[in-house]
Amino acid sequence: MNDSVLSIRDLRKSFGPIEIMRGVDLDLRPTERHALIGPNGAGKSTLFHLISGNLTPTSGEIIFDGRQVGGESPETLNRLGLARSFQITNIFPKLSVYENIRLAVMRPYRLQYSFWKSVNRLARVREETEKLLEQVRLNSQASTIAGEMAYSEQRSLEIAITLASNPKVILLDEPMAGMSHEEALYTAELIREVTSGRALMIVEHDMDVVFSLSDRISVLVYGQLIATGTPDEIRNNKSVKEAYLGEEVAQ
Numbered sequence: 191m192n193d194s195v196l197s198i199r200d201l202r203k204s205f206g207p208i209e210i211m212r213g214v215d216l217d218l219r220p221t222e223r224h225a226l227i228g229p230n231g232a233g234k235s236t237l238f239h240l241i242s243g244n245l246t247p248t249s250g251e252i253i254f255d256g257r258q259v260g261g262e263s264p265e266t267l268n269r270l271g272l273a274r275s276f277q278i279t280n281i282f283p284k285l286s287v288y289e290n291i292r293l294a295v296m297r298p299y300r301l302q303y304s305f306w307k308s309v310n311r312l313a314r315v316r317e318e319t320e321k322l323l324e325q326v327r328l329n330s331q332a333s334t335i336a337g338e339m340a341y342s343e344q345r346s347l348e349i350a351i352t353l354a355s356n357p358k359v360i361l362l363d364e365p366m367a368g369m370s371h372e373e374a375l376y377t378a379e380l381i382r383e384v385t386s387g388r389a390l391m392i393v394e395h396d397m398d399v400v401f402s403l404s405d406r407i408s409v410l411v412y413g414q415l416i417a418t419g420t421p422d423e424i425r426n427n428k429s430v431k432e433a434y435l436g437e438e439v440a441q
């Protein structure tokens with residue numbers, strides 16, 4: 191029996207005559223932290239775009255929570271429980287931290303008439319907003335204008351926004367990009383905490399973070415997965431070492 195929350199089968203994507211994704215099979219377990227690594231141009235972003243609905247597969251299957259979702263829109267996937275945070279910070283820079291999170295909390299409810307009729311709605315939104323503020327340790331910054339915070343704090347805010355829809359699967363695209371080593375370690379710990387009980391798929395270039403955070407790692411090279419396994423298995427995998435041409439995969 192397949193107990194994965196996300197299953198990818200023989201996924202292919204071509205841009206014109208060039209096949210970029212060349213038959214990928216991948217399973218994401220319901221509460222695992224799974225990293226996707228690979229050399230530049232391997233197709234990591236393309237795979238994320240396919241999973242999150244930003245690109246339509248040329249062929250193959252993407253099964254989320256038992257349902258074939260390849261080609262569904264990002265909005266539909268988000269409603270089903272898949273949330274993606276982008277490399278580019280997508281917060282409202284002129285709004286406060288609190289307002290940013292509150293807007294994200296309200297989003298899933300926007301079409302539910304029964305919710306807006308409820309007298310408790312404001313209390314519920316406030317409660318959820320405050321819980322998220324606390325989870326990402328931004329309580330003391332609630333009234334700060336988001337665009338004026340340090341870059342790493344903006345990433346924390348973005349993580350809160352991603353969590354607001356209470357997703358089963360979270361896709362994080364290079365969440366540590368542009369951070370100092372200390373900020374990266376802090377953010378990795380935050381990600382570990384807030385994704386507990388959910389499935390996480392992460393693309394990240396910082397190998398220290400990848401190897402300490404992940405339960406499993408998949409290695410993509412020229413649009414094909416050459417290995418999936420625990421950090422130890424990947425560290426000792428001959429094809430992975432070859433693909434990185436002697437680069438140090440992890441200490």
Ligand SMILES: Nc1ncnc2c1ncn2[C@@H]1O[C@H](COP(=O)(O)OP(=O)(O)OP(=O)(O)O)[C@@H](O)[C@H]1O
Nearest residue numbers: 205206208210228229230231232233234235236237
């Ligand atoms: N829309 C597109 N049209 C044509 N080719 C594309 C398109 N998007 C990506 N590609 C090509 O697909 C290949 C994989 O790109 P992708 O960005 O997915 O790799 P990546 O592993 O995320 O790389 P990086 O680590 O540098 O971010 C590259 O050769 C890229 O030029």
